[in-house]
Amino acid sequence: MKAYKHLVKYSLAQGYNISVWDGEEWQVSHSNKYQNIIDAIESVEEANIVIRVPEYGNRVAWALIIPFGLEDDETVADYTDNEFMMKWSLAYDKAQKGLMLLLEERKKQGREFPRIVLQFLVTGQNEHQIPSLKTWSKEIGVDELQLKTTQIYDFENGTELIPSDLGYSRYIPDGKGTWKLKKQMENKCWRMWQGAVVTWDGKVVPCCFDKDAKHVMGDLRVDLMGKIWHSMAYQQFRTQLLEDRSQIEICRNCSE
Numbered sequence: 001m002k003a004y005k006h007l008v009k010y011s012l013a014q015g016y017n018i019s020v021w022d023g024e025e026w027q028v029s030h031s032n033k034y035q036n037i038i039d040a041i042e043s044v045e046e047a048n049i050v051i052r053v054p055e056y057g058n059r060v061a062w063a064l065i066i067p068f069g070l071e072d073d074e075t076v077a078d079y080t081d082n083e084f085m086m087k088w089s090l091a092y093d094k095a096q097k098g099l100m101l102l103l104e105e106r107k108k109q110g111r112e113f114p115r116i117v118l119q120f121l122v123t124g125q126n127e128h129q130i131p132s133l134k135t136w137s138k139e140i141g142v143d144e145l146q147l148k149t150t151q152i153y154d155f156e157n158g159t160e161l162i163p164s165d166l167g168y169s170r171y172i173p174d175g176k177g178t179w180k181l182k183k184q185m186e187n188k189c190w191r192m193w194q195g196a197v198v199t200w201d202g203k204v205v206p207c208c209f210d211k212d213a214k215h216v217m218g219d220l221r222v223d224l225m226g227k228i229w230h231s232m233a234y235q236q237f238r239t240q241l242l243e244d245r246s247q248i249e250i251c252r253n254c255s256e
């Protein structure tokens with residue numbers, strides 16, 4: 001919440017309006033009033049923020065929410081043409097313009113940061129766009145292009161989401177007509193000792209694979225992180241993972 005508050009204050013000060021979305025499609029609120037936005041964020045279980053300057057319709061992009069001064073930030077683009085973006089109801093042209101504005105602004109200010117990393121989640125539906133994405137990312141001058149594998153929930157029977165180039169896939173055929181994780185599952189996970197993930201409302205979960213916060217280790221609104229980190233719930237989760245990771249649903253489909 002602290003991060004959201006900072007972001008909202010910063011963005012409003014820059015003259016942006018802010019939309020709060022519940023999940024991916026539903027716009028809860030659109031305003032330039034600080035308290036309205038904070039109330040809207042608090043009212044939904046998930047929140048994505050989109051920043052708009054209505055009078056310049058082209059300046060709409062999540063890329064623009066990145067405050068200068070941070071050492072490292074990311075802009076995400078999963079598709080490189082309108083066909084796919086329209087499918088997901090995202091305004092690709094606008095996002096692209098936003099990215100360009102961010103790059104231009106950084107150049108104008110003579111800064112090297114924020115470092116701009118373009119991430120692309122490769123699926124069977126967009127892998128054909130990789131060559132053009134490589135060319136484009138060079139042309140516009142992002143610092144790095146990351147081609148990332150995608151986690152797929154129901155992969156066992158195969159799906160069009162699995163790329164044909166298995167170099168970009170977390171899954172491979174198991175030789176029996178179904179699919180399995182490429183990486184062999186071992187009863188260990190470095191992430192359990194490296195960090196935790198905090199959801200927008202203060203719940204501490206073991207990692208970003210727990211997208212639905214099914215394994216809540218504690219609540220930062222109630223306890224300090226140090227206490228949660230050493231809590232019984234956390235210790236039990238780590239022990240279970242070391243003894244038999246396959247018993248934890250999120251760990252079964254994890255490439256770590």
Ligand code: SF4
Pocket residue numbers: 188189190191192206207208209210250251252254255256
């Ligand atoms: S899903 Fe399980 S194995 Fe994967 S990173 Fe999270 S805790 Fe570790």
